[in-house]
Amino acid sequence: MLKHFIKRSFTTKVDKHCLPLKPTWSIKSLMEPLGEPISDKEFKHLLKLARLNISKEKEVQLKSEIDQLTQFTEHIKLHDFKDVQPLTHIWKQDVGLLLRDDNKIGQDKVKGRELLLKAAKKSGNFYVVKGSMPNSE
Secondary structure, three states, rough: OOOHHHHHHOOOEEEOOEEEEOOOHHHHHHHOOOOOOOOOHOOOOOOOOHHHOOOHHHHHHHHHHHHHHHHHHHHHOOOOOOOOOOOOOOOOOOOOOOOOOOHHHHHOOHHHHOOOOOOOEEOOOOOOOOOOOOOOO
């Protein structure tokens, strides 16, 4: 704690609890230009890949937003986060992904058309599932 306090007190003005008296950075600083913005050629290529056909106004707005996101991520890439612990878990502690039991997968030798024998409903060589088609139940 003392080491942290000494380091902070030399770089910024802090109170007795080692909290800065004024903001030390702003989210706006993360949006400052860093690196190259997306070129018109790259942007047109992205629109083509995404098969987007949008108006010129929307193109200008989308290109600006892509540039902002790129600038933001470039600032984040400058920092080394390998020793940083996450602030929170993605899931609650008692909830998570259900992991498969790999041992059971190896034991099941049924493959291919033999699986159709276990289907509740089938039509020829296809499984039949309830769906949105008029003739499906």
